[in-house]
Amino acid sequence: MKVLVPVKRVVDYNVKVRVKSDQSGVDIANVKMSMNPFDEIAVEEATRLKEKSVATEVVAVSCGVAGCQETLRTAMAIGADRGLLVQTDAELQPLAVAKLLKALVDKEQPQLVILGKQAIDDDANQTGQMLAALLDWPQATFASKVEVSGDSVQVTREVDGGLETLSLKLPAIITTDLRLNEPRYVTLPNIMKAKKKTLDVVTPEDLGVDVAPRLKTLKVSEPPARSAGIIVPDVATLVDKLKNEAKVI
């Protein structure tokens, strides 16, 4: 069984981005870029499926600028067998990415696509579900446990108030939540090995996909700032303030 794992290059989660003064976007020049954390969990899960001999090949794919090759190398250092980049400098919105991924799925014919549930830059939480819709495949989002058996996969999902378990017919789409696994540390020997793995590059034109954005960003602004309050010396003062000043208890 082949597993496809899309990975996104995003601003590292430790970086606090700044809004540009002309409100045209956020300033991401010279900031650290990393693989989206939920995608790392996806690569780890696919790698574990391969280690359990459930998967035969793990293909990491990314859509975006040339720098995404680094992200793919990281995926290959975790355990992906090869990489595939759809290279473009164009702005890519989730629907366009889902269409690019559909074209790759048509070509690669995986039985399972595992994606992160959400990218931490645009916080959209759309691509996996959109890909499932375009392919007419079943989906299990926010997965915390994945078990493949025969021609189906049983997935436990994080939902409001608890957990829910679904059974999907393969081929299927899974998106990862936080507790699915803890991605391994990438070792130096594996980084060296990853450099020798195959990384193919195609363009949206090669795949015949129109990636024109559907949403126009009119402006990007700072959220209203919340100012710091006061430090109270003890619990008694805190209770007094909550009762008499804030009037919330």
Place this chain on the structure above:
Amino acid sequence: MSILVIAEHDNAHLKGATLNTIAAAQKVGGDVHVLVAGAGVQAVAQQAAQAAGVAKVLVADAPVLAEGLAENVAAQVLALAQGYSHILFAATASGKNVAPRVAAKLDVAQISDIIAVDSADTFERPIYAGNAIATVQSADPIKVITVRTTGFDPVAATGGQAAVEAVDAVADSGLSSFVGREVAKSDRPELAGATRVVSGGRGLGSAENFKLLDPLADKLGAAIGASRAAVDAGYAPNDWQVGQTGKIVAPQLYVAVGISGAIQHLAGMKDSKVIVAINKDAEAPIFGVADYGLVADLFQAVPELAGAL
């Protein structure tokens, strides 16, 4: 112009998030219709019909819709989509699950997690964990939207008298099936809509110590939340997670206990009315957003606070 709001429910009760979503729909302007898709949902339909500002309730009642499977619910929405200018879901686990499936099938962009409606085609949404607010405009004929419930005050739950109309339910997709559900039983209010929240972080040190928050939450009638660090460490279940990748809350009172205040956490609670932080590290970033900060050992301060209330 008509707007379709997809009701959030458990087949017995209409969830509060639906009322916030109806409020967002009213800001767009136009007739607001509510779709109740489920099994044995007549009571839910009646509750939706009473919500203020609803013109019509559509009910799709069939066993294939009982468990809210994304494939079936999306198909149900798509069967009704034509004729609507906007389709709104609450940005909850189920709304986020289904909405993009509907958008992709309609070949339109989805606008996620809106916090404000500027006009019928222009919306505001947080990006980068709420460190920036993007104003986006959609040119698509149908706008598929998820609504961050904390961005909109709910409409009144009663007072409305909408017509209730049955619609044909879709057939089962045959692609997925429901196996089971483990719902944590709790007498506490639901985290997402609670007016008071007590949240714990890594400072609590263990799952055992997390119970320290119970008496305080009991006294306040509060829901219990957790930081991502605490969930990561296994101190608390994931559905307690408050933050960028968990739940977004905006209660009247938010008490952060042993939480340092990473950006990812602040993204989920900084719209709370009053924030209290209890942390022994005076340099913790949480104090930068707290109205009242108490620099203290939480193992002493929390029981003391619970005792004083």
